[in-house]
Every structure is written in structure tokens, then in C-alpha cells.
Amino acid sequence: MKRILVVEDNPMIVKSLEFKLRQEGYEVLVAQDGRQGVELMENNEIDLLLTDLMLPFVNGIQLIEQAKQKDPDLPIIVLSTSKQENIIMDAFNLGVEDFITKPFNPNELSLRVKRSLRNAD
Amino acid sequence: MNDYIKTVSNGELILHVNLFFSVFFSLVSLLLVGTILYMRYRKLRENRKIQKRREILSDFMMRYLFENPNDEQAIEAHQPQNNLQLRTAVQVIMEFVDNFKGESLELLRKLFYAWRLQKYVQHKLQSKLWYDVAQSIYISSELKLEEMREHVVKHTNSTRKEIRQQAIFYLINMAQENPISFLHQVDKPLSVFEQIYIKDCMDTQYTGVIPEFGEYLEHPLESVQIFALKMIAEYNQFESIGEILPFLESEREELRIAAIESLSKLEYPELSERIEQKLPSEKASVRSHILRNLKRKYSLGDFQNLVGLIPETDYKNRVLHFNLANSLRKESKKLYI
Secondary structure, three states: OOEEEEEOOOHHHHHHHHHHHHHOOOEEEEEOOHHHHHHHHHHOOOOEEEEOOOOOOOOHHHHHHHHHHHOOOOOEEEEEOOOOHHHHHHHHHOOOOEEEEOOEOHHHHHHHHHHHHHHHO | OHHHHHHHHOOOHHHHHHHHHHHHHHHHHHHHHHHHHHHHHHHHHHHHHHHHHHHHHHHHHHHHHHOOOOOHHHHHHOOOOOHHHHHHHHHHHHHHHHHEOOHHHHHHHHHHHHOOHHHHHHHHHOOOOHHHHHHHHHHHHHOOOHHHHHHHHHHHHOOOHHHHHHHHHHHHHHOOOOOOHHHHHOOOOOOHHHHHHHHHHHHHHOOOOOOOHHHHOOOOOHHHHHHHHHHHHHOOOHHHHHHHHHHHHOOOHHHHHHHHHHHHHOOOOOHHHHHHHHOOOOOHHHHHHHHHHHHHHOOHHHHHHHHHHOOOOOHHHHHHHHHHHHHHHHHHHHHHO
16 A cells, blocks of 8 residues: 655645545555654655645755655645746755645546656656 | 621721622622633634534535435435524535535535525525625525526625625626626726726636627716726727727816727827827826827837927926936837847
8 A cells, every 4th residue: 555645734624535545445554744744754655745835844845855865756746826837946946846835636636646756766 | 808898887887888899799799700711612612513514414425426416305404494504505516516516516506406405595695794795696606506696786785895896796707798887877986906806707607709898988987987097908999999089188187097098008100199289288297108108109219309399397207208218218228239
């Protein structure tokens, strides 16, 4: 079973993603801030990281940097409201696979997760 | 203590009064503390109820959105019954609406109607509290509730700017064509912020044909006319140039300035000639706009000649002319090199 780490500070989104991804047959780990995200990443093997960019304590870019240091091939999907081009470019330069803007379509997100995991295999 | 009671009962008035007020204020304090504690307890109980209700609703909505959206029985079983449940249901649905789009958004709209929440929103739209009204208009915009239109239109003339902004957002967001037709009913001047807000809403929310702004040049409000002048230039509506020209002769200085700026952006070829003639007689505030516009069109020599048209008493614009001529000189040197 593929394991996905979701890092997002909006409890409603966390709950929805957890529900949706579990329903799709994934094992889901959730963190509501960047620090917790780093801890979960260090203590668990994950197959995909789904993260927001604006996070408390450790921001999304720092989290992506750490994830890529640990596993350069880890597929990462960013889910964010940020429309700042420089932040989005930073994320892509770090090797982010996909970028989804909020508000988002949960079915589309699910398809993108599937595609990213398939590409990583 | 006995001596004290004896002294009091022996009847010194001041002691009687003292005792009366001590007892009275002690009772008032107790009553006050009691009321505060009771209110706090009620609030905590209400918050607990809301929290519990929110959890029940969000669990239900996960299943509704991602598992079985056609479970009529479950929808009916979660039907909000009282005011608190209605308020919580609207809040939870709006949290989902803010984050989801596509099929999920359509399902949320369906659920909103299934729970008959539109009646609650309509009721709040008629509230005397401005934040209830503003929030109801926001909900109507996000869920595209067409039936609220006639109630929302009235609020474009609200005395609260927050309500006016939400109403503008709703009307532009809902429009299929002519998104600013509500301006015909507006009788409160548009602030600069509202003008920018309307433009922003048109760029981000409206996908139809851009309206003819020339239609609003005859509006009784100066602020709407200025907005129309700016938008004509913004959207390159050259066909309205003929309607702008009379504004160069307007009695209102703000309108003359807006007309100059608009015609300049539209690159109206006769503008320089027309405004140069006005330099000696115009007000100082308009004169500075004329100078800035002529600087863009004139060669250094022609621009320098304009100094004779600026009255000697208008020191500020003479300095401005000097500075603009200097920058024109630098620009022409760069061009030459």
C-alpha cells in the first residue's frame, strides 16, 4: 500500500484529503504544520508528499528541500493558494512534480496523485 | 459585635445607611458575578454544541461528497432543525465551498438547497445587522444563488461600504452580460477603491463581453462618469472618443482631468493641440496634467516653448515644466547616443 504524507494547516482540507485518499486505498499520514511534517518524514518511508506552501513553523519550500535531501526521487505535489510566481518557480526548481491551486477539485487531485505515483514507479 | 448591633439599633442614621448599602452592593456584586458565570457557562455549552454539530456535519459531508451523494435518507436525517444548527450548517458548507470546485462544488450547492438553507440566507439578507447582510450576500455569490438578485440589488446603495462591496461582487459574479448595469441604479458616489474593485471583479469573475462604458458617461454621478472615462481608455473603446471630447470643456475639473488622461491613453491625435490652447486659462491642478501629457508628445524645442503659456504666478507648474523639460532633454540625449 502506497503511503502519502499530507501537510496542510487547514483542518477541513486535511480531513477531506485523508478521507478521499484512504478511500482510494492509500495509507495517509497527516501533519498540520511544517515541523510535524518534517518529523513524520524523518520517521517514516513515504511514497508521495502532498503539501501546502504556507505552513506554520517550517514553510512548504523548506519542507520540500528537506524531502528532496532525504529522497531526490520522491514525487511531490504542491496544493496552495499562492499565486506568487517566484514561490511557485522555487518549488518547481526544487523538483516538485505538480502544482494544484486552491480551490481544487478533489477528483482531479486524486487523478494527479495516481499519475505521480505511477510516474515514480 | 454585640456592641456594634446595639449602637446600630440605638439608631444612628449614618450607620443604618452604611449597613444598607453594604448589604445592597454585596448582593449586586453577587448577582453580577453569578450572571457572568452563567453567561460564560451558556457560551461554553453553546460552543460545545456547535463543535459537536460541526464534527457530525463534516463527517456526513465527507461521505456525501466522496461516497454516496444520493443518500436521500442521510441528507434528511442531517437536516438542520433550529437556528444554531442552520448557522452551523451554512458555516460548514461555506468552508467546503471555499476550498473545493468542480463536481464537489455542484454537490455542495445541491445539499444547500436540499437543506433549504436559501431561506435562512434570505432571512439574514433582510437583517438590520450589517455583517449578517454582508455575509449573506457573500454566500449568495459563492453559491451563485440567482433568487437573491432582487434583494442584493437594493444593497448597492447601502450606507455600509462592506455591504456595497459584497453587492458589487455578487452582481458582477452573477452577470452573463453587462456586468455593471447596476450602476444605473447607484445613487451613492463610487469611491476610488470601489472603482478599482469593480474593475478587478470584472477581470477575475466575469467572462462575458466587455460592456460599452460610453453608456455611463451621462450618469448623474461624477464618480461614475470618471470611472467610465477610465474604463473606456482601459478597454480601448475608440468608438467612444466622440463622447469623451465634451468632457474637455466640463465645468468639473476632475472630469476634465479624467478626459485628458483617457484621450491620451487612446492616443487621440488632436489632443495635444486642444489642451495646449487651454494651458494659460486652466486651473493649476489641470495644467500639471496637460504638461505631463504634452511632454509625451512634444519634441524638446516645442515643449520648452510652452513655458510662455504658463502664468508667472503658477510657480509650481513652472517648476514642473522645468523638471519635465530636463527629463525630456536626457531622454533625447540617450536616443541620440
